[in-house]
Each structure stands twice: as C-alpha cells, then as structure tokens.
Amino acid sequence: MFILISGGCKNGKSAIAEKIICSGNPGRFYIATMQPFGNEAEIAIKRHREMRAGTHFKTIEKYTDIGEIDLPDKCSVLLECIGNLCANEMFSAGCSSPDEKILRDIKKLTEKTEILVAVTSQVGGDGIIYPKETMKYVESLGRLNSALANTADIVIEAVFGIPVILKGELPECLY
C-alpha cells in the first residue's frame, strides 16, 4: 500500500500521515529528509519530533538516496517530506533529473514496506516566476508529485486539516 499526502504549508499533512501509520502494525519507521540547516529547520524538526513522541517510530535521517535504506520486510514507513528530498537531490547532490531518481527510489521502498505513507508539498501554486533554478525545482516537484500520484493507491490532500480524497478511498482511521 502506497499513500501520498499533499497539501499546503501548515495544513496538517503530517498529522494525517501519522494517524494512518499509527492505526496499523508496530514496526514503524520515520524517514526524515529535512536537513537541519538553520534555526527555523531546527524548530520544524523539534515540532515534528514532539508530534511523534510516544508513537514508537524509529527515526532514520536520510537526505538523499532513500532507495539505499535497509528496512525489514513488511514494515510501515512514513517518509517526510518529498519537497525537501527533491531539493536535496537537486541542490546538494546535483542530480539533474530528481523526479525520475526519487520515483525509482520510492519504488524500491514500496517493494519492502507493508505500507508507505509519503508526505509531499505543493510549490507551484503562487503563480510567481522565480529564477531558472527555482523554476526547475517547481517543475521537478510538480512532475514528481504527478508520477507518484499515478502509482499511489490513495492520494489525500490536507486542506486546513481536513483530509480531502483525490484518489482511492479514505482510510477508515480518518473517518
């Protein structure tokens, strides 16, 4: 089972993702892709850690090449966030086609996991024309999100905390 969760900034994506994973079996892994650059990233990481406190996730910090992660069979994985991962692959690792690479890496993860919930973000919704590099990022993440949604069993958009189903059926734990 592969579930993709999208939505705007501070719209409750993580809370929905955690609810889905925590309604299932133990053996939960959290793949954190955000690099702790600067004060605001540290605050965001701290906030997410507090949200997960008591939920028995084992945290794996991996900023690129998530396909290499060694996971036990049939585990549950929360991957957060594809937006960061895409930026890391492009700007830290210099990958020229991050969408294709991440799609391959996520396919590898879905082969090992019972359930994979991936949180992504939307960056193409402000209509602003940015410098070339940034536009390449907007394009890559847009294409990647579309490709991931195509392979996902369920796609949910978090809208001010409300799970809006875009593909498949709403998981029972979110009723």
Added chain:
Amino acid sequence: MIFIIGGSYQGKTDFAVNRFGLKTDEITEGSAPYDKLTSAKCIRHFEDFVSSAAGRNEDPLELTGKLLISNPDVIIIMTEIGCGIIPIEKSERIYRELVGKTGCMIAGHAEKVIRITCGIPAVIKGETI
C-alpha cells in the same frame, strides 16, 4: 459556523452573498477592529486578520479562538496561500505558516467547510449544501 476557503479570486465572497443572502454591509473585512468582528455576520479576508494580529505581536490563534467563542455563528472567508515556494522574507514565511495553522483551527471548529474553485463550491466538511 461556516468556513469558506479557496485561492484568490475564485468567487468565495460571491458564493457567500448568493448562498447565504448576505447584504454588502453584513460583510466585514478581516482587517477591521476586533470589536467589529465579534458582531459581524460574515468576515472576509480573514488572512488579513492573521497578519494584523501578528503585526501587533499578538497571537492570531488565541485571538481567533476568542472570536469563535464570542461570535459562534459567523461565516468566515479565508484565502489559501500555502501552496507556493517558501518565501525568502522571514515575516512572509511566518505569515504563511500562521494562515495555515489558523485555518486548521477554524476548520476544526466549523460545522461546514466549503472550498471554492472557479466559483464552484465543494463541501469538504459537513453535510452537502
């Protein structure tokens, strides 16, 4: 209370006027003084309420909580703004995050949440209209 959301210029106010029979003077701007909002039938541009509270170093979440208690039947209209590139300006980043958090709070409180796209309403919480 009813919460109407959507992108800019999607017809949120027109929808509220037509669906709920609001008169122009029954719609108050989010930037209006707080005591006007406590008796308003409908508040639009609630994102401006968030930015003006933050500008006064007040907590928009706390103020919104108080407002929802004192005006429990209000119709709130707010623009969704969190689907773009993270702004370079710190104040813009904070504003964008506060609009998201405040929106989650209002949606949690609302009996009905209606999202307007190209003038078309979609009820994403509560009974259909």
